[in-house]
Amino acid sequence: MGSSRPVTPASPRVPKIKPAQPGVPLFGCEHVRILLEGPVEILENTIRAYRTCMCVVSDTTPIIPQTSKTPAGQALTTLTPNYLCLQCEVTTTASGRVEHGMETKHRFYVESRNGYLFCQMCNDFVFDPTLEGLRLRKIGTGSFSSRKRKLDDLFTDASKEDSQLMSVNTNNTPCRASGIRGIYNMGATCYMNVILQSLMQNPLLRNFHLGDGHRSSECTRKNCVACAMDEMFQAFHAQPETVGYSAHNMLACFWMSKRKAYEELASNKEQDAHEFFQFLTEELHEINANAHRQALEDGAPSPKRARPDSSCNCIVHQTFYGRTQSTITCQGCGEIRTSVQQFMDLSLGLDVLSKKKSIKTTGLSVKRCLEAEYKQAERCEYTCHNCGTKEAKKLSSIKSLPNVLSLQLKRFKQSNGSASKIETKVSFPLKLDMYPYTNRARGQDSKQNSELARGCTYELQSVVVHVGNLETGHYISYSRVGNQWFKFNDHNVTLASKSDVLNSEAFILFYVIQSLA
Template identity: 45%
Template sequence: MTPASPKPNKTKDPNPGIPIYGCEHIQRLLTKSQDVTTNTIQHYKMLLRVIFDNTPIIPQTSKSADRRPVTSLIPNYLCLQCPTTTTAKDRLKHGKLKAHMFYVDSRSGGLFCQMCDDFVWDPTLEELRLRKIGTGSFSSRKRKRDEPFTDPAKDDTAYMSINTTAAPCRATGLRGIFNMGSTCFMSVILQSFVHNPLLRNFYLRDGHQVGQCTQDNCLSCGMDELFQAFYSEETTASYVASKMLSDSWLCQQAAFSELAGYDEHDAHEYFQFLAEELHRTNRQERHTSPTGANASHASHLTSNCDCIVHQTFYGKFQSTLTCQNCGVVTTSVEPFLDLSLAIDSIAKRQGNNGGESSHEWSQPLTLQRCLDVEYMQPERCEYSCRSCDSPQEARKQLSIKNLPNVLCIQFKWFKFDDHKVTMASESHVLGAEAFLLFYIIRSLA
């Protein structure tokens, strides 16, 4: 009787809309050969056991240049391709020396790609990590009733009610913003900013030095005042954001000059305006900026900016062009502040290109379907191929390379289209319900 051959490790096919691999670099590693795939997965399991089963001192300890053990209070990185544990500072040096690109965070078990310079979400490895955290093993079995994840006392409602107290309103920032006349567009953006934990922590720890700021009509100073009022005062009375309104009017940005006045404005436009201003006043890089009307906008798109706005709201697009003649692939990366989804045009593109049945398209349009249509369906376009040295047809694939900490999505529900004009007779206008209602209310006033 011959022993059974070991069962090979396989990457699990994800659900539709979910990438098979975390990034192109981990894909190359896991598809190199069956032995490499098996060894990588087994090594990842071993690292997860080290992180979650042993004392935290082990994964938090690395070796210095003179081979002495050094225990760090911040996360270390365990190499996925060798038994080395490095600090964040020495990770790049180890990668260049050994040509190793993948590391595991010593606290969370998350996978870090050196080439992407970011944590990546790989379905196969992530499932192993979640199983280890949830059940303590890599088995897919469900936990038994007598295997609670946590101490039962911590989940007991009576225990929680006895040992907790209600937080004061100054700790939650629950306050309204007074409407100063058609300023709802500003209030909704300020409320979303003031309850954003990243912005809140930045301003409450004096991320913007108000006492040292020399800028006139500084909106970042206004935001600092707003955060102090929401999180320092024991009151629920509505806040009057007069400084934010006046500074918005007096801002020198020509692109947003139409925001001045008491007219109604678009909240999304004010969000872009405020993000631009906060970036301009808080960016850490002090390089020479372009002059003219586009100076601020140009600095806003700096991909290596480390200001609080970029840390919070900015992600990265990746555009991949494949020449249909020679097969050369051109990749470009650019930052984005928000995603714009045109609901009407996406619905039309779904019906034309999706190939699904009419019953499927009769279902409500979801955010997942909108994102799939916008960023997972390739397009054909014309471009000048450097390899062919002539205009060629190309296949363009747009994808999101890096998601921001806070993803902002703008839904375009309608648009003005002068291509289709419908003639309305005078009798039709006079008989319209809205027209009659206006004069009825006016006569009753």
């Protein structure tokens, strides 16, 4: 439940209660009064403990007061404030604070961000002048001393207190405007939360929405998904909040939509996260593509296209869309027919591969799935227009890659009218080289291959995970912020290791091209 804190030496001075001032209460609450008006020993211990807590809050790295221990003894680091017990050396979460109070009868805690005093019996933060004076001095000067500085000190070299004052006042709030917030579950909406969390860490979408790409203030569209996305990006990346976010506006956009496909979303049933991703990107594409066309009609200059051969220049196409090339070769006369299709994500089948004996020995991987889809030819139904032969082979490859590559591992299948989940372990890399699966990889010399391959390397950005079975399953996600991974379980956000990510049962993988990662 809790973790021990470093202990600082006790002050030899006898603590004093701050004298009464007009309009200012003498004590934070009746419970604090009983504590501080008791024996001198209790008063000294309380002041000493509060100073120790403030040293932890102010002097240590932010991760220390934000880390507690679970009942099983595992370290738990959270983004929401923790509470340092004033009567023992335990650091605990908000829920753990209640349990700790019931077990130990300890009633006073120090908030881990700013050092505010919390009274369990009042169930609220309380303003106590004596402890508040210590808090303000510690945060303001880095010291509990109230010594006034001499005039000569103002013109000397920076003292220790000066450097501490500068350090305290130039440190940003932990995770300030970094996009790290949980999202509240509003009734089986974990499928929506994991997709939104993944998009919040998408560099192209982030720059688009924070850069006024969709002008919400000028938008007249009712139940606009792009406006809801604007609101989320502002809340995640432009506000120093780390508490959970309610995506009710986003959910309402789909509930109020007249589209038949979205009717299932207006229920408390669990939905498919991949389908929601498709719905969301389709809506964003339609809104932003229409805005682009309207701008051209109004005489605005056309922005530079991300890809010259792309039919749409909206942010969704710039971010997620690529193209695959299918080559069909007639086995009779050798005629070759080629077709090109756009894709927003690549779906990798698991059912057939997972049943192979070699896979049971070596294990299934994303690389093996990509090889089966884009490096191996397969027989297909085709009638040759030249010779009439019905035997042909089809080989698919990737003609152009997107900036953000979305890979769906097809874990859900329909068989005999019933749905089931494929729980085969699929390994995936933190860095993915997509060059071997492109049509450029064929017929090139080795030097040219290495040069082209550098532009086809991706780094893992987010992972959507489905836990459990189809009936009682739950979605969680992992996302990378800088070099640190975080686990998002609805409104709960915790630190995660690379091994946590790589050992997860991935359902959707989001890779960002290395130049943008």
